[in-house]
Amino acid sequence: MKVTVVGAGAVGATCADNIARKEIVDELVIVDIKEGFAEGKALDLTQTTSLLGFDTTITGSTNDYSKTAGTHVAVITSGIPRKPGMSREDLIGTNAGIVKEVATHILKYSPEAILIIISNPMDTMTYLALKSLGLPKSRVIGMGGALDSSRFKTYLSLASGASQNDIQATVIGGHGDTTMIPLTRLASCQGVPFSKILSPDQLEKVASDTMVGGATLTKLLGTSAWYAPGAAGAAVVESIIRDERKVIPCSVYLDGEYGESDICIGVPVVLGKNGIEKIVELELNETEKAKFKASADAVRNMNKVLHDMKVL
Ligand SMILES: NC(=O)c1ccc[n+]([C@@H]2O[C@H](COP(=O)([O-])OP(=O)(O)OC[C@H]3O[C@@H](n4cnc5c(N)ncnc54)[C@H](O)[C@@H]3O)[C@@H](O)[C@H]2O)c1
Numbered sequence: 001m002k003v004t005v006v007g008a009g010a011v012g013a014t015c016a017d018n019i020a021r022k023e024i025v026d027e028l029v030i031v032d033i034k035e036g037f038a039e040g041k042a043l044d045l046t047q048t049t050s051l052l053g054f055d056t057t058i059t060g061s062t063n064d065y066s067k068t069a070g071t072h073v074a075v076i077t078s079g080i081p082r083k084p085g086m087s088r089e090d091l092i093g094t095n096a097g098i099v100k101e102v103a104t105h106i107l108k109y110s111p112e113a114i115l116i117i118i119s120n121p122m123d124t125m126t127y128l129a130l131k132s133l134g135l136p137k138s139r140v141i142g143m144g145g146a147l148d149s150s151r152f153k154t155y156l157s158l159a160s161g162a163s164q165n166d167i168q169a170t171v172i173g174g175h176g177d178t179t180m181i182p183l184t185r186l187a188s189c190q191g192v193p194f195s196k197i198l199s200p201d202q203l204e205k206v207a208s209d210t211m212v213g214g215a216t217l218t219k220l221l222g223t224s225a226w227y228a229p230g231a232a233g234a235a236v237v238e239s240i241i242r243d244e245r246k247v248i249p250c251s252v253y254l255d256g257e258y259g260e261s262d263i264c265i266g267v268p269v270v271l272g273k274n275g276i277e278k279i280v281e282l283e284l285n286e287t288e289k290a291k292f293k294a295s296a297d298a299v300r301n302m303n304k305v306l307h308d309m310k311v312l
């Protein structure tokens with residue numbers, strides 16, 4: 001199996017590192033537009049092979065996509081990250097052109113590839129890749145919910161003292177500071193609902209901390225996060241490559257599910273060898289449904305910018 005990671009920056013290199021350590025592919029290719037950068041990251045990672053004991057061939061390429069031929073899964077992380085004070089949506093002007101160009105190059109050499117979109121604003125970039133390339137909806141997957149759900153688990157754990165590994169918690173909706181929906185009603189610790197563990201005020205604080213999780217890190221780091229995003233990207237790749245059929249919230253094209261159509265937005269999906277094997281429809285209450293609709297309206301408004309920019 002072969003995986004390509006486009007963008008050898010903070011998220012791309014961390015994702016590649018995690019994929020290599022998991023030993024889930026024979027070949028890993030990293031591509032970047034910056035001369036020598038992907039080759040350098042690939043060589044550096046290769047030199048961890050004997051230290052970490054994995055056996056994956058890692059190569060780098062400066063924009064030569066012929067090296068990516070035969071890719072099963074391509075992870076797109078190329079583009080600019082936000083700086084403190086910015087929103088993810090502020091990145092659309094630069095990243096839309098990059099994502100469209102990169103996805104086109106990947107598909108030229110690997111027409112059957114499954115695309116994992118990480119570049120922000122991720123829901124809109126996922127929609128752009130799917131629509132501009134006319135790909136089947138099972139093969140274009142936005143990574144956001146996996147990361148947001150892991151942050152939700154971190155904040156639930158910090159508030160309650162429970163182990164993150166005992167927690168089940170899901171974030172749906174857009175991958176934006178105001179659009180994501182941490183499902184506090186459904187969060188549980190080994191079968192015990194968090195509504196029985198934390199007070200309503202504590203749960204509300206956990207939800208709002210989760211929603212601004214990316215912005216909090218951007219303020220601390222001066223740029224956006226990479227360890228958890230890279231690990232979340234690798235977890236999505238792993239479920240596909242190993243055909244694990246894990247349920248992971250991802251941004252996917254909806255065609256009537258959750259009452260929405262013609263939009264990519266975060267919902268739980270089964271990830272297996274064909275990409276999206278199934279969309280899981282959670283039973284939302286009226287409040288959650290209203291939040292999901294508001295989130296979808298905001299994402300749809302952002303998608304309109306793609307037409308204004310004439311990239312779609
Ligand atoms: N979806 C998520 O959950 C999530 C999480 C973290 C970051 N992100 C997003 O991922 C993106 C990357 O973040 P980062 O911190 O790795 O940024 P970074 O600046 O460290 O890396 C981006 C890399 O993309 C490369 N690049 C730019 N244009 C390219 C092109 N046309 N072809 C190939 N490579 C190109 C750059 O040279 C750079 O090395 C950002 O848009 C960020 O907002 C998304």
Ligand SMILES: O=C(O)C[C@H](O)C(=O)O
Nearest residue numbers: 082088214215224225229
């Ligand atoms: O916060 C960002 O801009 C990057 C990413 O979407 C994240 O959630 O870490």
